[in-house]
Amino acid sequence: MEFIQLIEYETDNADEMRRMAEEWRAKGQPNDGGPTRITVCHDRERPGHYVTIAEFPSYEVAMANSNRPETHEFATRMAELCKAPPTFTNLDLESREEF
Numbered sequence: 848m849e850f851i852q853l854i855e856y857e858t859d860n861a862d863e864m865r866r867m868a869e870e871w872r873a874k875g876q877p878n879d880g881g882p883t884r885i886t887v888c889h890d891r892e893r894p895g896h897y898v899t900i901a902e903f904p905s906y907e908v909a910m911a912n913s914n915r916p917e918t919h920e921f922a923t924r925m926a927e928l929c930k931a932p933p934t935f936t937n938l939d940l941e942s943r944e945e946f
Contacts, residue, residue, distance in 0.1 A: 849940035850906040854899040856925070856933040861889075861897070864928050871921050880908040895930070906939065 858864055868887070882901045890896035903909040912918055926932060 850903045850909045851938040852901045853936040857930040860928040881912050
């Protein structure tokens with residue numbers, strides 16, 4: 848079952864966060880896992896509020912990815928750029944419709 852993680856955070860350092868994400872992507876992902884898609888959204892109604900949507904093939908792949916040293920390093924650096932600790936919502940995908 849596909850798995851989606853929502854990461855909500857507040858930051859005044861969006862440009863630095865973007866550069867950090869680009870560096871992480873440039874390093875590449877291992878062939879055995881990692882997100883299949885990452886979407887970053889900025890809240891129109893709340894400046895500085897962001898939601899990142901990370902999609903994985905399964906919960907197990909997401910947890911293996913979370914346990915990687917490079918993911919831990921990224922999360923630590925991300926938290927340092929946030930006003931408060933990010934919040935995580937873990938979702939099992941029930942259905943998806945394409946229009």
